[in-house]
Amino acid sequence: QVQLVESGGGLVQAGASLRLSCAASGRTFSQYAMGWFRQAPGKEREFVTRISKYGASIYYADSVKGRFTISRDNAKKTVYLQMNSLKPEDTAVYYCAATPRVVDVTIPKGYDYWGQGTQVTVSS
Secondary structure, eight states, X not given: OOOEEEXXXXXXXXXXXXXXXXXXXXXXXXXXXXXXXXXXXXXXXXXXXXXXXXSSOEEEOTTTTTTEEEEEETTTTEEEEEEOSOOXXXXXXXXXXXXXXXXXXXXXXXXXXXXXXXXXXXXX
16 A cells, blocks of 8 residues: 655746655555656646656656656655646646556556645746
8 A cells, every 4th residue: 555645836937847746655665656647627637757666667748758857766755756847738736646567657547546636837
């Protein structure tokens, strides 16, 4: 069982940066791949990025590639999302998620545990 708590969201202007954190509880954090998803009002939850258990494999959605960076610190049981050059279309609730599997890495059903989300709002 893993419990996830996101933090770091906020209101920023376009072009600014934010760093989201997702702190996990439990003793087996390193056994889970971690993902970030986001959901804007009226839209489906969409994949942002994913990092494998020890960070060797990382995927990004095309919409954030080159601007966002995912990382993890297994000793601190935390995954991070550094978001640079933010755009108004990045506005959404951002969720971190955990999965022990290696398939379905870009869709919500591939993840077993979810945080409560943190709001990111980017003004133009």
